[in-house]
Amino acid sequence: MERLKIATGLLLVLLIDPAFLGPLPAKESWGYVDVREGAHMFWWLYYADGSSGSYKDLPLVMWLQGGPGGSGCGFGNFEEIGPLDRDLAPRNTTWIQAASVLFVDNPVGTGYSYTDTEDALTKDVAMVAADMMVLLKNFFATKTEFHSVPFYIFSESYGGKMAAAIALELTKDIKCNFAGVALGDSWISPLDSVLTWGPYLYSTSLLDDYGLGEVTRAAKAVEQAVNEGRLERATELWSVTESVVEQNTNWVNFYNILTQDPDGRVKQVAGDGYLASLRHRHVRPLHRQSLGELMNGPIRKKLGVIPQNVTWGGQANAVFTSMEGDFMKPVVDIVDQLLAAGVNVTVYNGQLDLIVDTMGQELWVKKLKWPGLPHFTQQQWTALDDPASPGQTGAFYKVHKNFAFYWILKAGHMIPSDQGAMALKMLRMVTQQE
Incomplete structure (x- = not known):
């Protein structure tokens, strides 16, 4: 399902949208994993296409969207960090410049992922993490070229809550080079x-x-x-x-x-x-109308594996409702366990976000039992230039041992959409490329 299928799919996109011009991803693949009986999870991988050499020299990043019910393969890909935007124009701040990017429609029922019945939808982050372990074991078993590549999870909103639980499971029982988790505007507390x-x-x-x-x-x-x-x-x-x-x-x-x-x-x-x-x-x-038309039209045809009875985003509302009892549960204790296990944890937040405002993020960080917290709190942050506006401050950051915090200026909840160049710079810093 690699080069031949991709080439055919991209030709179809070009025919549908003759105005589309520009570079295309060097290599992609996608597919489904049956994570439980009646529960089918969709993933989409873009191999890194950076200037620094082979994708094997760059990290692998898994992107998890929020909601729950928001599609990483849709929104995260075409609205935030993928190689093309929703108009199929090249994005000059795509993360595939600095990493291979694995989008997963998670939890099951999100985006192109689906369940045979609503009873198979997840109820909490423990179920979400268990499903993701099945997908990742399958992914690393078939994509053996990524075994030694540093693997990071980046997330947004409710995706951060899920990412924390998934990261904790990764420390226990999976063969990969897990290098850290980044929690963006995350519903941790x-x-x-x-x-x-x-x-x-x-x-x-x-x-x-x-x-x-x-x-x-x-x-x-x-x-x-x-x-x-x-x-x-x-x-x-x-x-x-x-x-x-x-x-x-x-x-x-x-x-x-x-x-x-x-x-x-x-x-x-x-x-x-x-x-x-x-x-x-x-x-x-x-699930904006224009994005839905793209995902249920040319992208669906390009992928060629979406079942006829599955509509992109068709179960999103049911996913959200199914997680009702999980919404207000904090997972600060999971972040503490990650830090204690030596996992590199990054928190990043947009200055203009309300739903997960930075003030609230700072409050839960100060509740951590992590022994390094007093030193982290007392040290001064460092300013970062905005790559899109040289001479302007784009962010502040602070790092101590295996914990980092990025305050992203002039950005709301969807940081890569609002400040794409700054988000890309942060990615490179977190993955130790800068």
Whole structure:
């Protein structure tokens, strides 16, 4: 399923879109792995096409999208870091310049991945991690050329929560050169995010005193439910808090506070109550109509392996709903276990992100039991030039032993979309190419 199929598929794309010009990935492959009975996971690999030599001289990066229910093979690939954007134009900040990139539609039911019945959907990150271990064992068994290549997991949003659990499993029982995990704008400690929405919005002049009081009261109700162990109730109150935020900020965009999302101004979403509203806010943005047309049209034809009854994103809402009981569970303890095991852990966050604001990320980091935390906290950060705007600060970062934190400026939740050149530079630094 490599060169011949890819060449045929790319010719089809060219015929469908004659305006497309530009370089194409040197080598790709893709396929399905049956991770459980009735559960089929799709992956798509781009071999590195960098200027520094063979792909064997560059790392392998697996990209995990958020949601849960967001497609890495779709959104992460064509909207953020893949070789082509959703208009099939070359992306000059693609990560395949610096790494081979493995996109996985995860959990099952996401993107092109699918389950035969909804009963086979995952319920929590433990199930997600177990499924991913099956896929990765299969991948490394068949792609033996990657056995010695440094392997990293990069993630975004809920993908970070899943990445932490997957990384922990990787330390136990898989033959690969696992080199680290990067948690981008990640839902590691949901409560710390929710509790800092009010102060963050107030500090950026998006809430007044009245609004701050409203949001704070709603967030405290979430905290109480979490503390009482009523996690599904906490998920419902999380949705309520988001509505309170929207009503007091004239519908701020949760993914970038400086942009507007006109489609987000929906006071009531048809469906099963608060879960419908949450899906509207956090799954819908990853399934724009133009992206859906691309994935269910020319890309589906190019791949040639998608079952006739499977629609890209067709089970995304069900994936999100199935994980309801997992939303508000923190995984800070898993990050602590990773650090204790000597795994290289990187946290990176966008300055303009609200849903996982940097203030909340810093709060959970300060709760780590990792012995290196006091030294990490006390040392001064280092400024990084923005590669796209020389002379301008693009980010700050701090590293101590096996933990690093990157503060990415002028970026929201989807950092590679907002600051592609800075994200690529960070990738090279994390993977020790700079």
